[in-house]
Amino acid sequence: MTALNIKKGTSRKSAYDLRRSRESDTETHTLSILVDNEAGVLARVVGLFSGRGYNIESLAVTEVDHTGHLSRITVVTTGRAHVIEQIKAQLDRLIPVHQVVDLTVEGQSIERELALLKVGSGESGAAEALLVAEEFGATQIESNPDVIVLELTGTVRQIDRFADRLLDCGLIEIARTGVVGIRVKE
Amino acid sequence: MIPLSLEGLCFSEMMLGHVVMEELMSGAEIVLKALEEQGVEVVFGYPGGAVLPIYDEIDQNNRIHHVLVRHEQGAVHAAEGYARSTGKPGVVLVTSGPGATNSVTGLTDALMDSIPIVLISGQVPTFMIGNDAFQEADTVGITRPCTKHNWLVKDTDLLADTVHQAFHIATTGRPGPVLVDVPKDVQFAEGTYHPPSDSHKKRYRPNLRGGAEEIGQLAEWIETAAKPIIYSGGGVINSGPRASELLRNLAEETGFPITSTLMGLGAYPASGDKWLGMLGMHGSYEANLAMHGCDLMINVGARFDDRITGRIKDFSPNSRKVHIDVDRSSINKAILVDLPILGDVTDVLGQLLDKWRNRGSKTNSDGVRSWWRQIDEWRSIDCFSYANSKKIIKPQHALERLEALTAGRDRYITTEVGQHQMWAAQYLKFEEPNRWMTSGGLGTMGYGLPASIGVQIAHPEALVINIAGEASWLMNMQEMCTAIQENLPVKQFILNNEYLGMVRQWQELLHEKRYSNSWCAALPDFVKLAESFGCLGVRVSDPADLDGAILEMLEYDGPVIMDCRVDKFESCFPMIPSGEPHNKMLLGPSRDQAGIGADGAVLV
Ligand SMILES: Cc1ncc(C[n+]2csc(CCOP(=O)(O)OP(=O)(O)O)c2C)c(N)n1
Ligand SMILES: [Mg+2]
Numbered sequence: 001m002t003a004l005n006i007k008k009g010t011s012r013k014s015a016y017d018l019r020r021s022r023e024s025d026t027e028t029h030t031l032s033i034l035v036d037n038e039a040g041v042l043a044r045v046v047g048l049f050s051g052r053g054y055n056i057e058s059l060a061v062t063e064v065d066h067t068g069h070l071s072r073i074t075v076v077t078t079g080r081a082h083v084i085e086q087i088k089a090q091l092d093r094l095i096p097v098h099q100v101v102d103l104t105v106e107g108q109s110i111e112r113e114l115a116l117l118k119v120g121s122g123e124s125g126a127a128e129a130l131l132v133a134e135e136f137g138a139t140q141i142e143s144n145p146d147v148i149v150l151e152l153t154g155t156v157r158q159i160d161r162f163a164d165r166l167l168d169c170g171l172i173e174i175a176r177t178g179v180v181g182i183r184v185k186e
Numbered sequence: 187m188i189p190l191s192l193e194g195l196c197f198s199e200m201m202l203g204h205v206v207m208e209e210l211m212s213g214a215e216i217v218l219k220a221l222e223e224q225g226v227e228v229v230f231g232y233p234g235g236a237v238l239p240i241y242d243e244i245d246q247n248n249r250i251h252h253v254l255v256r257h258e259q260g261a262v263h264a265a266e267g268y269a270r271s272t273g274k275p276g277v278v279l280v281t282s283g284p285g286a287t288n289s290v291t292g293l294t295d296a297l298m299d300s301i302p303i304v305l306i307s308g309q310v311p312t313f314m315i316g317n318d319a320f321q322e323a324d325t326v327g328i329t330r331p332c333t334k335h336n337w338l339v340k341d342t343d344l345l346a347d348t349v350h351q352a353f354h355i356a357t358t359g360r361p362g363p364v365l366v367d368v369p370k371d372v373q374f375a376e377g378t379y380h381p382p383s384d385s386h387k388k389r390y391r392p393n394l395r396g397g398a399e400e401i402g403q404l405a406e407w408i409e410t411a412a413k414p415i416i417y418s419g420g421g422v423i424n425s426g427p428r429a430s431e432l433l434r435n436l437a438e439e440t441g442f443p444i445t446s447t448l449m450g451l452g453a454y455p456a457s458g459d460k461w462l463g464m465l466g467m468h469g470s471y472e473a474n475l476a477m478h479g480c481d482l483m484i485n486v487g488a489r490f491d492d493r494i495t496g497r498i499k500d501f502s503p504n505s506r507k508v509h510i511d512v513d514r515s516s517i518n519k520a521i522l523v524d525l526p527i528l529g530d531v532t533d534v535l536g537q538l539l540d541k542w543r544n545r546g547s548k549t550n551s552d553g554v555r556s557w558w559r560q561i562d563e564w565r566s567i568d569c570f571s572y573a574n575s576k577k578i579i580k581p582q583h584a585l586e587r588l589e590a591l592t593a594g595r596d597r598y599i600t601t602e603v604g605q606h607q608m609w610a611a612q613y614l615k616f617e618e619p620n621r622w623m624t625s626g627g628l629g630t631m632g633y634g635l636p637a638s639i640g641v642q643i644a645h646p647e648a649l650v651i652n653i654a655g656e657a658s659w660l661m662n663m664q665e666m667c668t669a670i671q672e673n674l675p676v677k678q679f680i681l682n683n684e685y686l687g688m689v690r691q692w693q694e695l696l697h698e699k700r701y702s703n704s705w706c707a708a709l710p711d712f713v714k715l716a717e718s719f720g721c722l723g724v725r726v727s728d729p730a731d732l733d734g735a736i737l738e739m740l741e742y743d744g745p746v747i748m749d750c751r752v753d754k755f756e757s758c759f760p761m762i763p764s765g766e767p768h769n770k771m772l773l774g775p776s777r778d779q780a781g782i783g784a785d786g787a788v789l790v
Contacts, residue, residue, distance in 0.1 A: 039338065040326060051331050082518060089515035095335040095355060095390055 028057065028078045029104040030111055030181050031088065036096040037063045037071040044094050045073055054079060054087050058113075058156075060178035070098065074180045103181045111181035115159045116141075117150045117166055118173040125169030132169065136162045147172065208380055213342040213373040214239035217306060218247050220349035223382055226250060226277050228268060228643055230261040234281025236308030236321060239373035241279075253643060253672055256664035258285050260636035262292020262363075263662070266301045267640030270623045271598055273426055275302040275356050276640065282308045283321030286367075287328065291630060294332040296363040298627025299449060300424055302356040303363035305333075306349075311371040312340050325367045334362030340369065342377025350386040359392030359530075360513040361424055392512060396529035396537050403525055404484070404508055405542040411482035411506075412553025413560075414442045417465065420449030420626065421487020421511060423619045425531035430619045432535035433486060434458070439539070440549050443561055445473035447488045449626045452616035462561065463570075466494045467762050468608040471569035471771060472561050474760075477502050478768035479560070485509045487531045490520040491627070500767030510534045569760045569773055570612055579729050581606060581681045581752040585613035585653070588679065591736050596648045597621065598641045602634040602658030605687040605758045610653040632661030635678060639665055642674040649677070649740070656682040656749075657706055666719040669745045677739050678747045683754045684709060691757045712749035719747075727751035 035041050042061060049056050058076040063069065077087060091100045103109040119129040126148055133140060133150045136158065142149035152162050156179060163174055217240050221229070228251045233241045244252050255261040258280045265276025280289050286307045296303045310319040326338045335355050337348050345368065352364045408414065416437055422429045430453040437444045437460040444454050445465040454461055463470030465477055477483065483505045495501045498520065507523040510531060517526040527534055572582045599614055600623040601607040607624055616622050623641060625633040638652040659680050669676050689704040716723025722742045726735035739746045759774035
């Protein structure tokens with residue numbers, strides 16, 4: 001297995017970046033969207049972002065209510081304040097969307113992401129990786145003659161930093177869930 | 187509750203003596219029954235393998251009139267014409283694959299102009315979906331971005347509910363097109379029919395009443411404004427005839443000047459003395475200058491389209507802007523407003539008039555009087571005047587004569603897209619809502635002929651005229667067969683300039699008269715074409731014969747194709763060049779000399 005080909009400190013940029021963003025007044029918002037879990041609902045939401053040139057920095061989705069068949073989609077997006085307002089209004093207009101909460105501005109919320117990181121066991125870096133894992137509070141969830149897998153739940157920045165450190169330890173692959181968040185105060 | 191089956195009938199709901207009969211029937215029967223219960227009288231469609239069961243039902247059921255179009259795009263535009271001229275949803279039926287893809291332009295058109303359309307498409311059987319079956323297309327995938335909502339129905343038991351919901355969503359809030367994709371096995375299978383009920387409305391319930399506080403604020407601003415203007419749009423028409431009445435009341439009682447977008451023509455009568463004419467890129471001088479100079483702008487059901495605003499940063503710089511709209515995403519999209527009022531135009535205008543009257547029906551009458559003096563000065567420019575000719579028919583003159591010879595008649599106008607469309611908006615006078623059907627948002631050439639068919643179906647006795655350009659008209663001319671088959675006396679008034687005139691005009695202005703591919707060097711003989719279709723063809727090229735030709739067209743009892751040869755090089759003025767503010771208007775060749783800046787050239 002070959003080491004992951006990413007550079008240290010690579011900036012996070014979305015493939016949907018059609019608009020000239022990254023201007024000084026660009027904001028990052030986390031939207032929590034409750035939708036009917038029906039065929040095509042994700043395509044509707046994602047298609048709205050791509051079709052109107054909005055950004056998706058991160059996306060997480062799964063069914064959260066198995067009886068009412070509701071899914072929660074968490075999107076991290078960037079844009080100017082009025083674009084963010086447009087995104088929310090446009091989402092609200094989709095028929096299967098029940099609720100759109102902007103976790104960034106409505107009340108207080110916490111956000112987390114989970115990452116699985118694979119490091120080659122053979123490499124000398126594996127021992128080093130375990131030390132870094134301890135420092136970050138990550139757990140080892142797999143160990144075999146070829147690889148070890150570390151799991152870390154944390155903020156996006158913590159995971160970025162953790163992955164950055166593991167690059168020197170023979171990091172092979174990363175899988176991340178994307179951010180999920182929940183409101184703690186209305 | 188367990189449904190109790192009884193010889194094909196089952197009673198699944200018995201509450202408080204209220205018995206809802208739910209019958210077992212085939213999916214195709216369910217579709218027809220649901221349409222009937224939704225009050226559908228006409229369906230525009232075209233058959234094919236994947237909808238044959240439904241067509242078989244249409245044959246059995248003779249209560250729904252099916253209009254056989256000649257292209258599925260035509261079916262959607264005809265349904266749009268029907269919908270716009272009646273306020274009822276237009277219904278379309280097409281087959282899978284090419285039938286569905288052919289309807290995409292129509293659906294997009296209806297989405298842009300907020301027209302309620304319910305389209306039912308056939309689909310390959312559920313067990314073949316995904317296998318690249320014959321005439322399979324991912325119809326819900328393709329039409330997701332061009333419908334308000336769409337469904338693939340995989341279970342016959344869900345069919346009735348889905349169709350009822352489709353009607354509710356198409357017609358409620360901001361109207362729009364919806365699509366129900368029905369696989370062929372679902373049409374054949376038996377399932378339970380459910381009648382329409384309130385539960386279909388649960389999922390989608392847009393807010394219709396405006397906020398009391400916002401309405402109070404607007405009433406206050408109406409009392410103090412010195413330079414007010416009402417800017418109304420297609421939302422007034424969509425909200426229903428009562429909205430137009432209330433809009434008229436507002437203009438008359440306040441004495442405020444009123445302008446309208448292309449889509450809103452007729453909501454306030456062109457003969458009304460508060461009328462400033464249409465605004466926007468080819469709107470009147472006085473309407474655009476009043477928009478630029480006003481201190482209070484009341485947007486009623488319009489959406490600050492780029493054809494209206496011109497350069498955003500110079501748009502009406504000194505005004506308070508109020509926006510009444512039923513669609514939250516329209517508010518603050520293009521222009522940030524000072525006072526958004528989310529609600530249906532009828533509700534909000536009713537609330538506003540009540541509030542303002544209760545406060546004593548006050549306005550700043552001195553201010554408004556001098557504002558009118560200013561507007562009258564702008565009006566005296568007479569921006570729609572043009573140099574007429576005795577040798578060649580000017581398109582403006584042709585429309586003025588058509589107006590004069592049809593005024594007062596029960597008249598509906600549709601248009602194609604181009605210069606002729608703008609001239610029609612400028613020179614024809616609309617006194618009532620729902621009389622003007624045009625493709626505004628998408629600008630679809632080929633809209634007008636099928637739309638005229640839809641209008642005539644809805645209003646068999648009325649005079650229906652499609653104002654066309656020769657190039658647009660050719661795009662859906664196959665629909666003449668539909669008109670003949672249905673016996674519809676639609677009048678096709680073609681302003682033939684042998685050019686993609688609007689393209690030529692832009693090339694003249696922006697590309698130094700390099701008329702790249704805008705001349706139609708080959709055109710059919712429209713009179714012979716008319717004969718071959720089996721209708722009347724009339725050609726006129728001498729201004730002296732114009733009235734006679736128009737009268738011949740009007741008096742003929744049947745469809746007419748009129749080839750009205752007009753000046754090939756006439757341009758449509760006034761014009762606000764793209765990327766310029768309202769007060770940088772071009773009035774015409776003889777009156778000013780100005781060009782479009784490089785920034786404007788990238789805008790279309
Ligand atoms: C389907 C489609 N293709 C292209 C255009 C671009 N377009 C806008 S107006 C126009 C020319 C229309 O010519 P014609 O129908 O003869 O009308 P005229 O402008 O000459 O009155 C064209 C090509 C369009 N609006 N719609
Ligand atoms: Mg032409």
